[in-house]
Amino acid sequence: MNDAISRPETLRRQAELFAMHSSRAAPALIGWTLTFDGVGGRIVETEAYDHEDPASHSFSGPTARNAVMFGPAGAIYVYRSYGIHWCMNLVCAGPASAVLIRAIEPTEGLDAMIARRGLEDPRLLCSGPGKLCQAMGVTHAQNGARIDRPPFDLVPGPPAQVAVGPRIGITKAVEAPWRFGEKGSRFVSRPFPNA
DNA sequence: CTATTGATGTTCT
DNA sequence: GAACATCAATAGA
Numbered sequence: 001m002n003d004a005i006s007r008p009e010t011l012r013r014q015a016e017l018f019a020m021h022s023s024r025a026a027p028a029l030i031g032w033t034l035t036f037d038g039v040g041g042r043i044v045e046t047e048a049y050d051h052e053d054p055a056s057h058s059f060s061g062p063t064a065r066n067a068v069m070f071g072p073a074g075a076i077y078v079y080r081s082y083g084i085h086w087c088m089n090l091v092c093a094g095p096a097s098a099v100l101i102r103a104i105e106p107t108e109g110l111d112a113m114i115a116r117r118g119l120e121d122p123r124l125l126c127s128g129p130g131k132l133c134q135a136m137g138v139t140h141a142q143n144g145a146r147i148d149r150p151p152f153d154l155v156p157g158p159p160a161q162v163a164v165g166p167r168i169g170i171t172k173a174v175e176a177p178w179r180f181g182e183k184g185s186r187f188v189s190r191p192f193p194n195a
Numbered sequence: 196c197t198a199t200t201g202a203t204g205t206t207c208t
Numbered sequence: 209g210a211a212c213a214t215c216a217a218t219a220g221a
Binding site: 047049055056057079081082083084085087089100102128129130131167168169170171189 | 211212213214215
């Protein structure tokens with residue numbers, strides 16, 4: 001028999017996920033499969049942000065850049081990082097909360113990712129928020145797009161063991177334990193202390 | 196394996 | 209003008 005989850009069931013699980021605050025949706029997303037135009041893989045690392053969080057783009061209220069974060073859940077918020085890279089978030093139940101996708105384990109469309117990244121090592125293809133957007137071909141053109149409709153796809157996976165730690169690359173609220181990853185995964189951007 | 200540093204350009208003060 | 213949800217290259221242990 002086919003053990004794949006049906007489309008209606010997937011949409012139900014997605015709706016359930018987006019109804020959560022990002023701090024609960026972020027760990028719940030570990031193990032889901034995310035693709036764009038058939039290219040992507042298993043989510044193995046995420047971070048949560050919200051409007052009460054000094055490290056969040058949404059902390060100081062709506063602006064042109066962060067407008068998508070203040071919109072409906074299920075949207076994709078893409079921003080430019082350090083003038084060079086793109087990073088993608090999934091908007092969750094608000095206000096203005098989102099999950100940063102920090103690393104995936106490449107499983108679909110390996111050839112396209114290798115071509116875009118100019119690398120072959122699967123561990124280096126998507127082990128960081130900027131890397132995975134480059135590998136998947138996600139740019140500002142996808143800002144505001146829906147995660148629950150083509151060309152995006154987001155499918156639940158079997159339950160994963162989740163490690164927790166402080167977020168990476170921020171200078172405010174550095175201690176908040178809002179970084180999540182799959183225990184033991186070799187595809188995360190940096191190791192978790194107790195995994 | 197960890198630590199450090201320069202590159203890059205948009206956003207916000 | 210400063211800060212920035214990063215990356216790749218490099219040096220060292």
